[in-house]
Amino acid sequence: MNVAATKVSPAVDTSTAPAEAALYPPHRVVTEALSALPGALRKALWSRGLLLAQAAAFATGLVFSWSLQSLLESEAVRSGPLPAAIGASFVLNLAALALALMLLPTSSGKGFLLLRAWLRVTAVSAAAFAGLACAPGAAVSLKIVLGLIALTSSQAAALLGLAGWLTGLVEPLRGTVRLILLIVLTLAATGTLWSRPLLEDMYVAEQKLPRGQRGSADDVAQALLALGPSTAVATLWNEERALDLLRGRLTYEVWLGNHHIIPYPRLWPGHEQDPASPLATVFKPGLALVIGAWGLVLLLWADVLRFAVWIVKQDG
Numbered sequence: 001m002n003v004a005a006t007k008v009s010p011a012v013d014t015s016t017a018p019a020e021a022a023l024y025p026p027h028r029v030v031t032e033a034l035s036a037l038p039g040a041l042r043k044a045l046w047s048r049g050l051l052l053a054q055a056a057a058f059a060t061g062l063v064f065s066w067s068l069q070s071l072l073e074s075e076a077v078r079s080g081p082l083p084a085a086i087g088a089s090f091v092l093n094l095a096a097l098a099l100a101l102m103l104l105p106t107s108s109g110k111g112f113l114l115l116r117a118w119l120r121v122t123a124v125s126a127a128a129f130a131g132l133a134c135a136p137g138a139a140v141s142l143k144i145v146l147g148l149i150a151l152t153s154s155q156a157a158a159l160l161g162l163a164g165w166l167t168g169l170v171e172p173l174r175g176t177v178r179l180i181l182l183i184v185l186t187l188a189a190t191g192t193l194w195s196r197p198l199l200e201d202m203y204v205a206e207q208k209l210p211r212g213q214r215g216s217a218d219d220v221a222q223a224l225l226a227l228g229p230s231t232a233v234a235t236l237w238n239e240e241r242a243l244d245l246l247r248g249r250l251t252y253e254v255w256l257g258n259h260h261i262i263p264y265p266r267l268w269p270g271h272e273q274d275p276a277s278p279l280a281t282v283f284k285p286g287l288a289l290v291i292g293a294w295g296l297v298l299l300l301w302a303d304v305l306r307f308a309v310w311i312v313k314q315d316g
Contacts, residue, residue: 044116045123053120054127061131064088065138085140086237086245088132093152093233096125097185100156104163104178113306114160114299121160122153147236151267154292155229159185161295164302191224192231192246192255199256218262226265226287235264235287 044050068084100121105113126149133140159181166177187194202217225231225246234245246252246264256262265287266272274280285293 041112041116041119044112044119050120050123053124057124057128058131058134061088061092061128062135063131064091065132065135069135069137082139082241085132085135085138086243088135089129089148089237090230090233092125092128092132093148093155093229094189096121096128096152097155097159097229099124100159101163101178101181101185104160104181112300112303114164114303118153118157118160118296118299121156122149125149125152125156141240144236144240147240147267148233150292151232151236151288154288154295155232157295157299158291159295161298161302164299167302185229188228189230191228192251195220195224196255199260203260218260221256221260221262222265225262232265232267232287235267238264239267 065084065088068087072083072087100117103117103120105117129145129148129152132138132148133142133145162184163177163181166180199217199221202220206217225235231246237243237245246255266284267288268286269289270284270286271281272284274282
């Protein structure tokens with residue numbers, strides 16, 4: 001009796017793929033990545049699904065802003081439709097970051113998946129903020145719309161870059177990473193609600209230190225203002241329209257009170273007076289540029305490493 005021999009292909013252990021990819025020839029990884037970049041950009045920006053998502057986002061921004069004007073009718077009569085636009089900007093910003101979490105790639109592969117997700121989030125958020133500006137009676141300038149788009153885009157880049165770094169391209173951990181990022185985003189968005197006891201304890205402890213060694217509590221408070229999505233949007237309105245949304249009876253006083261005044265972080269690149277020399281100025285890159293640049297570096301690094309993992313699997 002003849003027994004047919006069956007050839008069994010060796011299984012590829014995907015759990016060790018990232019470690020093997022790190023040792024793979026860099027020139028091949030870079031070549032594969034660059035060859036796939038035009039296609040990734042085309043798929044990210046020119047697709048029927050993206051156009052439909054942009055149309056839906058535009059309609060959502062327009063209808064939501066107009067609906068808030070109706071709900072805040074008494075406030076709108078006194079100060080115009082600006083309160084509705086401010087409220088809508090906070091909600092649309094958080095919705096765009098939630099969309100970034102939804103678009104996280106679920107498997108490794110080539111195609112600059114994180115970069116594509118970031119471009120799509122930027123395109124959809126741009127449509128949403130354009131709808132906000134086009135709402136009937138809206139009093140939002142083009143500069144504020146562009147600022148909201150740039151700020152949301154930089155925050156989405158940081159979130160996706162952190163996702164790529166945390167995941168490490170290990171497929172079984174992707175669901176866990178999405179949950180971790182959701183917790184991080186929630187804590188950042190609600191930092192002014194839960195951080196008061198921590199900051200109060202830090203301020204009390206600093207009173208026992210020499211004056212020159214104080215300031216750590218202020219640094220933590222400034223970090224919360226800089227990294228919180230909602231506080232960053234409040235910073236934008238403060239810079240563009242001189243609206244102090246944080247220092248109110250129901251906001252800043254509930255958070256830190258009137259005893260500790262924390263300045264707004266600088267949002268855009270520019271020069272500031274040097275504290276060490278009153279006649280000199282120093283260049284500050286701004287919060288949006290710093291967060292966005294680091295996020296893009298991380299997500300591009302993760303996408304390139306993803307190519308290396310894909311090459312290892314193909315050759316295996």
